[in-house]
Amino acid sequence: MSDLHVYDTTLRDGAQQEGLNLSVADKLTIASHLDDLGVGFIEGGWPGANPKDTEFFARAATDLTLKNATLAAFGATRRAGGSAATDPLVRALLDSQASVVTLVAKSHVGHVERALRTTREENLEMIRDTVSFLRGEGRRVFLDAEHFFDGYAVDRAYALEALRAAAESGAEVLALCDTNGGMLPSRIGDVVADVADALGVAGATGTDTRLGIHCHNDTGCAVANSMVAVDAGATHVQGTVNGYGERTGNANLVTVVANLQLKQGVQLIEPHRLQESTRISHAISEVTNVPAYSRQPYTGASAFAHKAGLHASAIKVDPDLYQHLDPKQVGNDMRMLISDMAGRASIELKARELGLDLDPTDAADSALVQRVLAKVKDLELRGYTFDAADASFELLLRREVEGALPDFFEVESWRVITDSQSHGDALSEATVKITTGGKRVLRTGEGNGPVNALDHALRLALATAYPEIEHLELIDYRVRILDAAHGTDAVTRVLIETSDGETTWETIGVAANILEASWDALVESVTYGLLRAAVPVR
Numbered sequence: 001m002s003d004l005h006v007y008d009t010t011l012r013d014g015a016q017q018e019g020l021n022l023s024v025a026d027k028l029t030i031a032s033h034l035d036d037l038g039v040g041f042i043e044g045g046w047p048g049a050n051p052k053d054t055e056f057f058a059r060a061a062t063d064l065t066l067k068n069a070t071l072a073a074f075g076a077t078r079r080a081g082g083s084a085a086t087d088p089l090v091r092a093l094l095d096s097q098a099s100v101v102t103l104v105a106k107s108h109v110g111h112v113e114r115a116l117r118t119t120r121e122e123n124l125e126m127i128r129d130t131v132s133f134l135r136g137e138g139r140r141v142f143l144d145a146e147h148f149f150d151g152y153a154v155d156r157a158y159a160l161e162a163l164r165a166a167a168e169s170g171a172e173v174l175a176l177c178d179t180n181g182g183m184l185p186s187r188i189g190d191v192v193a194d195v196a197d198a199l200g201v202a203g204a205t206g207t208d209t210r211l212g213i214h215c216h217n218d219t220g221c222a223v224a225n226s227m228v229a230v231d232a233g234a235t236h237v238q239g240t241v242n243g244y245g246e247r248t249g250n251a252n253l254v255t256v257v258a259n260l261q262l263k264q265g266v267q268l269i270e271p272h273r274l275q276e277s278t279r280i281s282h283a284i285s286e287v288t289n290v291p292a293y294s295r296q297p298y299t300g301a302s303a304f305a306h307k308a309g310l311h312a313s314a315i316k317v318d319p320d321l322y323q324h325l326d327p328k329q330v331g332n333d334m335r336m337l338i339s340d341m342a343g344r345a346s347i348e349l350k351a352r353e354l355g356l357d358l359d360p361t362d363a364a365d366s367a368l369v370q371r372v373l374a375k376v377k378d379l380e381l382r383g384y385t386f387d388a389a390d391a392s393f394e395l396l397l398r399r400e401v402e403g404a405l406p407d408f409f410e411v412e413s414w415r416v417i418t419d420s421q422s423h424g425d426a427l428s429e430a431t432v433k434i435t436t437g438g439k440r441v442l443r444t445g446e447g448n449g450p451v452n453a454l455d456h457a458l459r460l461a462l463a464t465a466y467p468e469i470e471h472l473e474l475i476d477y478r479v480r481i482l483d484a485a486h487g488t489d490a491v492t493r494v495l496i497e498t499s500d501g502e503t504t505w506e507t508i509g510v511a512a513n514i515l516e517a518s519w520d521a522l523v524e525s526v527t528y529g530l531l532r533a534a535v536p537v538r
């Protein structure tokens with residue numbers, strides 16, 4: 001295992017992201033996930049800056065058992081003109097009981113003079129005093145040199161002086177921060193190499209002090225910048241899960257670790273933990289309530305999803321032909337997307353993914369694949385989009401494969417009226433006629449809109465034969481007008497997302513009439529739900 005530190009700041013810098021607000025319980029849950037991922041350090045927050053972070057450290061001391069990671073408390077050097085021993089925020093760092101304290105310090109003369117409004121020497125004294133005090137109290141101290149790269153450009157000697165002040169006072173890590181996130185890889189590499197040389201801290205061995213890197217993503221280069229810094233001598237790398245962070249975020253730590261480990265052979269976390277990274281990234285998204293970004297490298301839902309027919313035909317021979325690595329290494333899966341860009345191989349692979357083995361050398365199977373492909377292309381021309389409605393594609397395919405889709409029910413007709421009452425809101429009423437198990441069923445449902453009324457009526461009509469549908473919940477309904485040039489005559493596409501409490505699926509309906517499109521998507525949604533639950537035809 002490499003000696004390089006993997007330092008996570010999701011709970012501190014990640015929490016600085018717009019719209020992200022974590023409770024103490026959320027922070028404890030995320031800390032457990034990070035520990036399972038195998039990071040070396042978890043920066044829990046800034047105790048003393050707000051009651052929530054103070055409470056997090058208090059509860060972590062009793063409620064959080066970390067198997068792998070060490071908890072770090074973040075804070076700043078003492079106030080100008082004061083003393084570390086009496087500074088209330090420094091005291092709060094000690095009170096947090098964290099064995100590691102990460103101190104943010106100024107290393108840019110402009111920030112010293114204009115933001116701190118103090119002298120260069122006093123800033124160095126603030127660093128020395130705070131680091132020595134915390135070391136004297138038995139804490140390991142890491143330094144976040146804020147605005148280091150910009151400061152280095154303005155006054156290299158002073159930026160290095162700030163690092164020396166920390167190192168000579170006992171700081172173990174000197175993390176160079178691209179606080180404004182404006183750096184590019186070549187510049188980062190040059191500066192880190194120069195600093196490593198100037199301070200004699202190249203590599204983790206032979207010296208007590210290590211260089212670290214902390215990058216923001218304002219140029220879209222945070223991961224690349226972190227990688228280059230490691231190549232240039234940094235042995236401590238900071239980042240956040242899912243790249244959360246202020247403005248455009250921080251370096252995505254999972255991407256950095258996967259790159260270093262899977263591309264450069266630097267063993268940072270045990271392989272079985274890296275295989276948990278997709279699950280953990282998604283679990284953390286659930287806690288933060290920030291939707292998982294599907295195109296995130298390695299862990300995104302689309303990271304190994306293939307749409308183009310040519311890709312599928314090569315993947316059929318060997319997945320490596322169109323994948324940079326085996327998705328299992330990061331706990332992700334390969335997926336085939338079906339659309340009008342699909343070819344026969346896409347359909348065959350998708351069928352296999354769905355547990356339907358079609359033999360391309362068999363004439364009947366081959367004709368079936370060709371038929372399905374032609375239908376997909378024709379339907380996509382008319383406005384369908386199967387890569388957003390996997391469940392509808394599965395139903396389309398199964399309808400072609402004999403015996404693969406039970407006839408759960410047959411629709412005779414439906415209608416819906418909306419009544420604008422003289423007092424109160426307009427109310428919709430739908431009537432649905434279906435046949436199940438040879439019996440004709442007619443039911444009426446009400447709703448606050450026509451689609452809601454149709455949904456209620458369909459459920460009522462199916463409830464006796466299929467009580468299982470009680471667990472199905474319509475969680476999203478999206479409408480798109482496909483040919484705006486025609487105004488109200490345009491074709492409407494409806495996508496419905498349904499959940500059974502365990503998983504979700506998307507179905508589609510396309511028609512000139514919005515209610516017809518909605519009804520088709522609803523019927524597909526319920527049919528797929530019954531299929532998934534393996535309900536027998538009644």
Ligand SMILES: CC(=O)SCCNC(=O)CCNC(=O)[C@H](O)C(C)(C)COP(=O)(O)OP(=O)(O)OC[C@H]1O[C@@H](n2cnc3c(N)ncnc32)[C@H](O)[C@@H]1OP(=O)(O)O
Pocket residue numbers: 046048049050076077078079080104105106115116117126146179
């Ligand atoms: C780059 C980063 O992301 S660093 C992390 C930033 N995170 C945060 O700011 C979140 C938590 N912050 C807070 O809760 C508050 O800002 C607090 C509690 C830290 C301070 O609050 P206040 O005392 O009200 O001060 P305020 O936020 O207005 O200003 C910060 C003060 O710290 C000073 N300061 C800034 N950096 C440092 C530093 N590295 N060392 C010492 N003092 C510093 C500023 O000069 C300013 O001093 P002033 O009050 O004399 O003007």
Ligand SMILES: CC(=O)C(=O)O
Pocket residue numbers: 013104144145146147177178179180214216
């Ligand atoms: C310390 C920190 O978060 C930064 O400089 O970006």
